[in-house]
Amino acid sequence: MTLSGKRVVQIEIKSKGDVFHELWKANPHQVPSLTPTTIQNCQTHEGEVGTVGSILIWNYFHDGKDSVAKTLIEDIKEEKKSVTFKILEGDLLELYKTIVIHVHVDTCGINHLVTWTIEYEKLAPNVPDPDTLMDFYRKITKDIETHHLGQK
Known part of the structure; x- marks a missing residue:
């Protein structure tokens, strides 16, 4: 059984x-107001938001419990509309040695596709794959879409 893996979920959205x-990339502190039942808080811990190297602290609700994560913005690719977060500390690291999260947006005409990719390494073979995280990101994406569509 392999300890490393990758999970991908793609969600079509109607918002831009x-x-x-x-x-x-630049306004993650606004995410909690768009999906308050899932993410309660996002604070800049270090650096400048929207730049590689900045560190954010997230308070969120996952798998039936309040959780926290300290993330590093590891990469921003403006031309590909992608942001990469690496989890440095927090609840998920009780199960996983590493977790890197990529969020990428493809735009083709009026169609927009959000792709969440999680690369991970488990601490032990009996640790489950992070499938519930894919549901978590699907919910966040749909909450944000609903909010943006309601603003039109």
């Missing part, structure tokens, strides 16, 4: 992909 990318 550029707005979604900008939210995760």
